[in-house]
Each structure stands twice: as C-alpha cells, then as structure tokens.
Amino acid sequence: MIWQDSVVTEPLACSLTGTDVPERLQAWRLVVxxxxxVQRERPDQLRLALPADAAAAAVALCEAELLCCPFFRFTLExxxxxxxxxIAVPAEGAPLLDELVR
Numbered sequence: 001m002i003w004q005d006s007v008v009t010e011p012l013a014c015s016l017t018g019t020d021v022p023e024r025l026q027a028w029r030l031v032v033x034x035x036x037x038v039q040r041e042r043p044d045q046l047r048l049a050l051p052a053d054a055a056a057a058a059v060a061l062c063e064a065e066l067l068c069c070p071f072f073r074f075t076l077e078x079x080x081x082x083x084x085x086x087i088a089v090p091a092e093g094a095p096l097l098d099e100l101v102r
Contacts, residue, residue: 012093015068024065028100031058036082038101043094046101048085055083069096 016024032038037049050058055076062074062085071093075086089096 012071012090012096013069020068024068025099027061028065029102031061031085032101040097041086044091044097045086045088046097048087049082050085051082058083058085 014021031050031054032048034054035048035050037047039047039049041047048058059076062072062076065072066074071090073088075088077084077086087097087100
C-alpha cells in the first residue's frame with residue numbers, strides 16, 4: 001500500500017464477510033465509547049482521546065483492522081494520562097469513519 005497525497009493504491013475494500021462486519025463495528029464502537037473525547041479533525045481523520053488502560057485493546061483492534069482493511073492508517077500518540085488514537089483513511093473512505101462513531 002502506498003499513500004500519495006491522500007490517495008491509496010489499494011482498493012477501498014474490506015475482506016470481512018457475514019457476521020464479522022457487525023461484530024467488528026461493535027468492537028470499534030466499544031473503543032469509541034471509552035474515549036474521553038472524539039474529534040473529527042478532517043473529513044478523513046478521527047482522533048480518539050483514550051484512557052491509558054484502553055491502549056492495548058485499541059492496538060489489538062487496529063492490528064485486526066489492518067488485516068481486512070489495509071487502507072486504514074493508525075497513529076498512536078502516548079500522553080500523560082492516556083493515548084490519542086488517530087484513525088485516517090483516504091478521502092474517498094471518509095464515510096467509513098462515520099460508521100465507527102455512529
């Protein structure tokens with residue numbers, strides 16, 4: 001996968017099937033529910049301010065997500081008292097971020 005000016009060379013496609021999709025969305029919504037704050041910094045980016053004890057679960061979920069949706073980009077910033085998880089997608093994938101916080 002190569003990002004160039006917010007364009008990814010891989011298709012915006014998820015390899016999850018059947019009940020895996022709603023289960024994954026539910027897992028994301030649980031992580032989002034633990035967030036102290038959720039900011040939509042840009043249409044193609046979310047920032048979640050998570051408590052420190054939620055970091056391991058968030059990292060595991062990011063790893064799982066990259067297996068089925070390699071066009072996602074995740075950045076974890078460590079801070080006193082917690083972590084920020086930045087979730088980014090190519091511009092055309094912005095509606096997917098809406099699903100995570102719905």
